[in-house]
Amino acid sequence: MKKIFLLLLFLPQIIFAQTFPSPHFPQNVFRNPLDIPMLLAGGYGEIRPGHFHEGLDLKTEGRIGLPVHAAAAGYISRISISNTGFGHVVYVTHPDGFTTVYGHLNRFNPALENYVKQQQYAKESWAVDLKFPPGMFPVKQGQLIAYSGATGSVAGPHVHFEIRNTLSEHPLNGLLFGLNIKDNIPPTVYRMALYNMDRSIYEQNPDVYGLQKESGIYAPSKKLILFNGDKIGFGVQALDHMNNTSGTFGIYEEILYVDGKPQIGFRLNNIGYEETRYVDAHTDYKTFKETGRHFELLFSLPGNKLPIYYNFGGNGTLDISDGKAHTIKIIVRDADGNTSTVQFEVQKNPTFKGLEKMNYANTMYVSSRNIFENNHVQFYLEPGTLYDSICFHYQQVSTDKPGFHSGIFQLGNSDIPMYHSFNLNLKPQKTIPESLHNKVVIVRRDSRGSGEDVRAAKWDRGWLVARFNNFGNFSIQTDTIPPVITPLNIHDNVDLSKAADIRFRIGDNKSGVASYRGELDGKWLLFGQKRNVIYYTFDEHCPPGEHTLKLTVTDAVSNQSVRIYHFKR
């Protein structure tokens, strides 16, 4: 393996300060967007796969169709519709520098709904992302903008409500704006993890201690912990709770004290979309993948650029080589100031003889351009892809499975998080017939062999290339099977006079559905999508009479299925 070292300075993003800066968020300028009391199903700073949750999930009593009002005066600056993410979403820009966002909506108010439909027909696309100038859709505080729903990536009905800085577009902690949300319950602290700071976080298993609350303080059962190492770092598994809701919420801030002096803290109130992926560096991602537990770290990994850490006198690495017992206190706080405290003592284990040597032969570093190449596999990771160094392992396993045009390449460990994606180049080991050249995919499974991540592959001088976000087990396969179309309420020559809509389930076994197109009598027809169901709701575009509906569904390597139905309306 070749390594190229670039003189790039990767310093963790730690701000030197005496205390946290006080956030200047205006109080009581935003109203509750709903007409029912504000109860949350999710809050700011929750750890989600690959991002922080940065809105307030407003409960809608399990219902859809509740009126959603502008939280303050301003204008509708953006509307977007998607099958994923926020689904149907409205953005309202306010004159004081904030933008509010309302997601997972069922539909917009009638004026917007009409405008959006015109745009969808003009663009021949159900999914749209429309931006508006100030004069077009002005709103007063409390004006009806939409109806709540469960669109996009959701488990159930709710409104995702965000307050953003208009200029930076950073979502801010909505709990800090004086909204009427009752919370006098302190966070629960479940466990803590101790890390050896002389070793990469990805090349160790932390010492994990369960915590019990006794006379108001969380502590491990042994009050003095003996640690096998000279330098120690801390992680905390905690969740917040609020009154009148069973939901669990993210932590607002934590501060580490050593022998009574503040060392380091983090605070979650302003995280940009380009930074939110660093959630995988703020937490111990590998331990999460192995145990399902999220430990938030009280130190910043070398590749972590999240600007949430404040140095009050230390960087989170505690040197215990003096052999003395040190008092550790960790304060865990929610956005309402409810506080929990963890306290214990830690001392270097007198029997500790030093760490085992790491295998440095295949180390990949945070600030290097890490290159791997042999006759069958080539890739490189740009500097800043990794959050901490790793020992990279490689193995090739042959397979006789039909449809495979290569062995299985086991590249590294899929439990290692990455900031940037990378181009993986694989060389086929069996001849791929010319007729299948545009049907080739690279398939990734995680290191446990589960999950399937299929990408259409491009040819480049005899190699196949596709982009991935993680290591894992890779192979070259082909996808020749067209998507499956399952009609849910239509068959040929049916009378649909009494039907409200036309629905199909669509799916693809391998590379996935890339696009679909419905045409009524030769003209594009608006089919919406909810997960794997597409639907047309009868409207003026389908007047009474005889009609022909043609549906085309295409997968990521251009396999196509076409269905044609004649029906009466």
Ligand SMILES: [Zn+2]
């Ligand atoms: Zn949400």
